[in-house]
Amino acid sequence: MTLSRSKQIGRTTALGFVFLWFFIGGIAHFAATDLEMRIVPPWLPEHRMIVLVSGVVELLGAFGLLLRVTRNLAGWGLILLTIAVTPANVYMLQQAHQFPAVPYWALVLRLPLQLVLLFLIWWSTRLGKTFRADATNRRIS
Numbered sequence: 001m002t003l004s005r006s007k008q009i010g011r012t013t014a015l016g017f018v019f020l021w022f023f024i025g026g027i028a029h030f031a032a033t034d035l036e037m038r039i040v041p042p043w044l045p046e047h048r049m050i051v052l053v054s055g056v057v058e059l060l061g062a063f064g065l066l067l068r069v070t071r072n073l074a075g076w077g078l079i080l081l082t083i084a085v086t087p088a089n090v091y092m093l094q095q096a097h098q099f100p101a102v103p104y105w106a107l108v109l110r111l112p113l114q115l116v117l118l119f120l121i122w123w124s125t126r127l128g129k130t131f132r133a134d135a136t137n138r139r140i141s
Helices: 005-031 033-037 047-065 068-084 086-094 104-125 129-140
Strands: none
Touching: 005 033, 005 047, 005 068, 005 104, 033 047, 047 068, 068 086, 068 104, 086 104
16 A cells, blocks of 8 residues: 555645755755754854754754655654754743844744644654555565
């Protein structure tokens, strides 16, 4: 049994979105390091290092999505990274006055949208039961 065509298109679209999200985000960590450092909560040390390392991880994760052999691992890494940056999203919401260029409603929506992003990462990178069944059948045949 294989994935339906519409499900394949949906997963491919989600995978493309996740790739672009982290690829563009990773580049932003280097192109706008000082701006990115502003959203790191003050209680965390080494803001520049955090921004640069998370940028590298975003880029590695994005490129890991492109290869089927690394896709699942990249997905789990991006899930962990997305959870790890949650304090920055919470900090921005709590300190909205420090980010006047970002509408308050966008700061409020970031947290529920982060849940959607987590789902998209998981859904687009997991190897479903039907894929494993197909692979097993091909090996047996």
